[in-house]
Amino acid sequence: MRIVVAHNRYRVAQPSGENTIVNVEISQLAAAGVEVLPFLRSSDEIPSMPKAAKALLPISPIYAPRAQQELSRLLTEHRPDVLHLHNPYPLLSPWVVRTAHRHGVPVVQTVHNYRQVCSSGLYFRDGVICQDCRGRTLGVPAVVHRCYRGSRAQSALMATTLAVHRGTWKSVDRFIALTSAVADHLRDYGIPDDRIVVKPNAIPDPGTPAPLGQGFLFLGRLSPEKGLDLLLEAWRRHPDGALGPLRVAGDGELRPLVEAAAAERADVTFLGPLDRAGVRDALTASAVVLATSTWHDVLPTVIIEALASGRPVLGTALGGIPYLVGADTPREPAGTGPAVAASAAAPPSPGGPADPVGRASALPAGILAGEAGWVVPPDPAALAAALPVAAAGAAALAVPARSRYDRTFHPDVVTKRLIDVYASLS
Known part of the structure; x- marks a missing residue:
């Protein structure tokens, strides 16, 4: 071939x-x-x-x-x-x-990405999910808001490209x-x-997972759409040290936000940007990986890395995150919230396959348990409620997390x- x-x-x-x-x-x-x-x-x-x-x-x-x-x-x-x-x-x-x-x-x-419809490809503008161009023949809102590279001229070109090639894409x-x-x-x-x-x-198989570590790991670009401010707001709703350590790795425009949190609390550590060996060490040291995106993140590779390392994931119910942790349910195509929140608010049946300890019905409202983790609406209160659930349930989901990698992402x-x-x- x-x-x-x-x-x-x-x-x-x-x-x-x-x-x-x-x-x-x-x-x-x-x-x-x-x-x-x-x-x-x-x-x-x-x-x-x-x-x-x-x-x-x-x-x-x-x-x-x-x-x-x-x-x-x-x-x-x-x-x-x-x-x-x-x-x-x-x-x-x-x-x-x-x-x-x-x-x-x-x-x-x-x-x-979503560039068949969206000039930036993200369905995200000015810090919030945006689908203003969805269903339009020509993405005029993208031009008005300079969605492509911050330029009205380049946004007009991209919007025109998407209109011209609508038939091209449909011929794939x-x-x-x-x-x-x-x-x-x-x-x-x-x-x-x-x-x-x-x-x-x-992603390549990293080998047999190390024993579960402690606390939580956020690993990724430190930018608004990755939900770092959402995470830190939820984290502050718990007393210092109550959830174990929070490690944050990566770099980007929100780095000062993390550095301030690390200076404020003893349970927050900023690791900075990491090489592959550093990523491996950070995963080994942690029990749960966080994916708190506030946009429809298509497929965060960090989640697959977590599953391969036998680490369950706590994430937001947006984009591909529910699919990755085995908690995806029918919802509006790339919707902005209501269908996602509704599905996330309905816990699975007690003792069902997504319930590692047989008490899924006892989960706080808004938390949906999946095969390899949990998802919640992108809301500080919901995420704050889910953090202790994930801390308590990590050991039960470590083996299922690796099994999901073996069956789906190997x-x-x-x-x-x-x-x-x-x-x-x-």
Whole structure:
């Protein structure tokens, strides 16, 4: 089997889990015996482009002529079975879908964000969830609010691109939704069920989990949408030391907020940015990993890392988080809250499979127990109520957390599922 993997890498200065996942997926496919032909561009190429190429950049999200020419040559020479597209912006353009189809090559796209509809791809603006462009032919609100790169002109270009390529996206042969929430988003966009496959990302197996540590770990970008202020407000509702330690690792614009909390309380420790060994040590030292995003976080890799390490997760009931911890329930596609909150407020039946200690009905209102953790509405009171529940229940969910990784997120499982998607089209 011969597969073209097409991806526009994000800039090195903009750390991207998507870049990492594409690299890992290419390696996993190659290890499984698939011939991979990378068709990769990087936004870091832009500053060194010739003037003529730079002059075409404003239209490249709609149509990137050089990329289409080079892709045509690649497809003609190698005659691949499938083209697998990740991010097309700005140097590839969704036009690669049309180019592949012109050569008779089916297209698979992994959907990493909400950019079929939202110019920023996040459904998040000015600190809150925003879906003003949902259902519109042209995303005028994105232009008004400068949603793409803080520029009205660039936002207008992206909104126009999304309008022009609505038919292009609807011609994709198979969409890979990383979670059930992304599948909901695609259905809302008009993609039929038979062209959507839910397949998450995988991370390499870190080995047998270490014994459970103590307390909680927040690991990620220190930015508003990750819910760090939500977490700290909930944490302050408990006496210092009552929940064990809270470790916060990462960097970003909210770093001063964490440093202030660490100076204020003895049970908060700021670890700063960590390398891979540091992440491993932080996971080992902790009992529960926190994922308190206040946007519809598509697939936080830190949750998969937690499950692989046998650490249950306490998160918000937004985006892909319920799916990752095995607590996803039917809800409005990428909704802003009511359906999510309603499902989170209804505890599972006592003694059910999501209840590790047989007392799910005794959970405080708003907490939903899943196979590998708990989710709550993005509300300080709900999160504060869930923290002691997670601290008390961590030991019971440590083994189920690792089991969920083995069954759902292990590279052997995920790579086979991806190859099966390719085979269904070739």
